[in-house]
Amino acid sequence: MEAAMGLMRRIHPKHTDTALSALLSLMPEHSSDLLSQVDQPLQVLCDEESAKEFILCEYNRDADSYRSPWTNKYQPPLEDGLYPSVELRNLEIEANDVFAVYCDQYYEGGVSSVYMWEDDNEGFVACFLIKKDGSRSGHGRRGYLHEGQWDAIHVIEVGPEDEGTARYCLTSTVMLSLTTNNDSCGTFSLSGSIRRQMSMQLSVAEGHLCNMGRMIEELEGKLRNSLDQVYFGKTREMVCTLRPPAELATMKLPDS
């Protein structure tokens, strides 16, 4: 398993899908570990009844069907599929509505979905998903990107309430790729994935949604920042090490 994770850390993020299915076939005995530890790009399906798109993941899957957060129905229809309790479904409906606005404000487009389910220790788990196509042909407002994908997966475990507080454990993953393409620069492509965790004990006075939302907003912002500044910055540093730009200045002068 360690070797498999070692490979996943090195192989190009754009090949994650292929690499994962290759590993699954090489080591079927580790399939559940692989599927839980390797994040895959998100897929989207259209809920025909509400005419809205929703995101597919392990958390809304039962057999070969996926539950839409908008209608609470499985697609394709499934007899006795799993559903959250009425109380949790109400929170899920509210979370989906609010998260759609959050998604709009940060992403200016994109699809969001929230799924919740009861867990074994009297708490629950919520999964907040965002998928954004930022390309010119997708939802890219500014039209700079030839290709651009952003997938965010936030899984948050909420412990049972205890004296007015609850413990929240959040694991966030962002997978992205962006490509620009023009005459002077050719093809310029950055892609990657990072995952971080954050835990807090918070008062539930303002409600679970408020607490979960703030944690997600904070961690998502941090992930975006470190991708932008640390991770992209490191690749830029590498380019400058390979060919130091100081030479540019002298190059501009004619050779006389």
Place this chain on the structure above:
Amino acid sequence: MADADSSEPEQQLNPKQKIEIAKWFLLNSPAGEIQYISKDLKTILKDDNVHNLAALEAFPQYNKSHMICLEFPDRSSDVIISSFSEVSDNEYLDPRTAQVAIVDHVKQVCTEARPASDEELPSSYIEEFRCALDAEIMKYASEAYPKGISAVYCVKGNDVEEPGSDFELVVLISAARLSPNNFCNGSWRSIWNIEFNDEDQSVEIKGKLLVGAHYFEEGNVQLDASHECKDSTLLQNPDDSALAITNIIRQQESEYLAALEASYLKLPDTTFKDLRRKLPVTRTLFPWHSTMQFSLTRDIAKELTIRK
């Protein structure tokens, strides 16, 4: 355990399929990381035979496409492994020293060297052009790339003895920086095809630049950039041609580096913003405490659209 295996025969891969998968991983290794990928694969495959066969097929292909540089056993100079320098499966020509390096692809070392035969080297007429260009390129590459290795090969018209025929040279510059301890590797590859056309006394120059970088401390982020460009100049004597060609290459590569820098500078405020903004459109953090109103407005909006 054996029973459990045989109950799912469709999941069992035959050795050939395993070799194909292993080759895919090896060939897709980032710059300088094939040995690490190979080691992890060996653990996963648990079958040294499959691993060795995959390595034997994948390493030569990887070494050539990544244009890795190997030192001669006497440390006198480096040879670039590429399809342009390939004499046979494990022999690669270094025209500068007129030597052929005998390499072990899987270990990625040069084990022996032998003098190149006359047939492997260009005619003295071509060699004048090749040698002059090599000297200029070497000077340029050592200034521009701290770890750059360059070479110039004749790929067409090796036996041209005098003016009146076309010939073609290829300039390679390969620079790699590997610092696995800092979780960072990268490579810069330049491939320049230089066609000397006798009829119109011109030199056509076509370049392909490939830049890659990988940073993987608690994550996995990769840069892939490539650019193609072309230019031309007049056919002159070997020394003047060498100067003119090297100037063009220097200028094109400097411009490309500047364009790469510009792409990075544009990231935070334009390109990246199309994926996700730093702050919401409202420019303040999301109002999680007053989200009830969103649900309400949505409900009202929904009601309204239904009634319409």
